Amino acid sequence: MSSQFESSVTDTTGGQSAESGGEPLLSAKGLKKHFPVEQSFLDRLFGDDEWVHAVDGVDLTLAERETLGVVGESGCGKSTLGRTLSRLYEPTAGTIHFDGEEISDAEGDRLKALRKDVQVIFQDPLSSLNPRKTVGEIVGKPLAVHDIATGEAKDERVAELFEEVGLSPDLRDRYPHEFSGGQRQRVGIARALAVEPKLIIADEPVSALDVSVQAQIINLMKRLQQEYGLSYVFIAHDLSVVRHVSDRIAVMYLGKIVEEGPTHDIFEAPAHPYTKSLLAAIPSITGEMGRRTVHLDGNPPSPIDPPSGCPFHTRCPEYIDEECEADEPALQPVEQSAESDPERHRSACHWNDRDEADRAAQSPYGNDVGG
């Protein structure tokens, strides 16, 4: 059964994969999502608008069967990015292409077709399941909505899906509150899988779970990716979680991607000061000698009134000069080490144009972060 899905997925795209460098499954350009700040009736009447710049100009691509990890602190806009990419939120600006089609303005039937191809796994497995529905109904709903199966065929398919995610089909008449966190997330995965999507946006799918259960869920997701030929956008605040699942990683700060690259490069040769500080924050059991810990001070600035220039300049341990406050650095290719691929590893920092020796002299990380 699974091989059948696999072949059907690859057929439709001509067998492209992450390596082939063909047209990406998903790509976003200049994507923005701004929310109005909750205001009183009178403020709205007089048009005194304030906006939260949750996602503020994101470019990204995702290839068939690839996993892109998106990381950043809480409030950096990564969940909003996921929901905008899946069209749960209307983008404020920018374009999204999925499977060769522009989807940022899809409506009606086109949007419904998109809902079949793009599914979402949510962060809180209890909150994402309607407490008044049995888990069987929850998993069967997408089948009915998209006319995939009804009646007995639907029941059979639901049973298959339960088995696929490691749950006994006998449990389908139970309610969500009767399950453990890990089981609930399996139900959430089964629901996402029901429509045989091409892309799953996983919004911190394991951060509400025990560490031991996290590994099970991640392994399940990896197995399903193989079986169904899925692509993932995997959102997390924890770098060590995305490390295990991602082919590439994008680091977000204040609604922008500040660095992206292959997982290995990000971990072994991070270029952006923010990525370095995130890596430095990962607890280590061995307590590597010589590793310097640098703590970021305070909270990220408010996305209502983002800083000028580089969004990170207010907290940056490698702050250079006025240029950081005046000009916003663009994402550009960086060459961090011999094995890194400058075509795919990009970072947005003014150090990219400066002398590396000066940087090494000033940086609190020294010259060899992560290496």
Added chain:
Amino acid sequence: MSVSDLVESAFSGSSESGKTFGIRSDLLERFIKTIRRDLRAKIGFLVVALFGLSAIFAPMLAPYDPMSQQFPILMPPDPLSANPLGTDSFGRDLLSRLMYGARISLAVGLGAVTFGAVLGILIGLFAGYYGGYIDDLLMRAVDVMWAFPWLLIAIMLVAIFGQGFWNVMVAIGFAYIDDFARLARGEVLAIREEEYTMAAKSVGLEDYEIIFEEVFPNTVAPLIVQFTIFTARAILAESTLSFLGLGVKPTTPTWGALLGQGRGFITQAWWISIIPGIAIMVTVLGINLFGDALRDAFDVKETGQT
């Protein structure tokens, strides 16, 4: 023969599996379970059943015609006589009048609240779900309703449209729209933040399906409590309007009208007012207890023992 046997036999054979508005059919089982284990629920159910049945079957059960003036006037209650609850100032049998009165009072009470609940809940669901300008528009309109005393609105509506069963029902129910709207909206605002509404959207449900299948069933518990409390209030409201002479029709026996007619004789014949008063009080209490049981039945997390 216990109460629970009675309840079960009353509902036996009606456990089909189907759903209306996402509300589960095992509701009935849960409801019976609640009544079985909870004394207050039993009392509430008995009272509602007793008054409800005597209202429905009044023409068969009532010993006399409620309008016929065939007895001596102002006879005090005597359980062993022909008029167990006595007679009024025209020599009419009070027990018969009370049973017929229950028809109007309960029907107007339930009807008025249903009217207010349906409109109010719809307003609240849409205002809460969509937010923004829709919310502003709907809720400001509701605030305007709220600013008027209900009695004033009811009197105005009855004055404009005239007396009569349906008019009185609407006049009373109109005043409940805002309460239901506000309560429903508050619930929706909380539920809208739950990820399952997002999940429903990502599955491909339309807005109206999300509102009625995902959101509404989760707002039901507090709305049921509100519904029963307001049914009790509506019965009182009908009594108030009847008492003022703005009720269904001056000659129709309703509990409020009975109570009002007795006020001139309160010193000589207390029973004419007091007995309908007691009937109102017991019904109101019974409905509240019944509503609590219904709310428990709606809670899927209630597993059995409390």
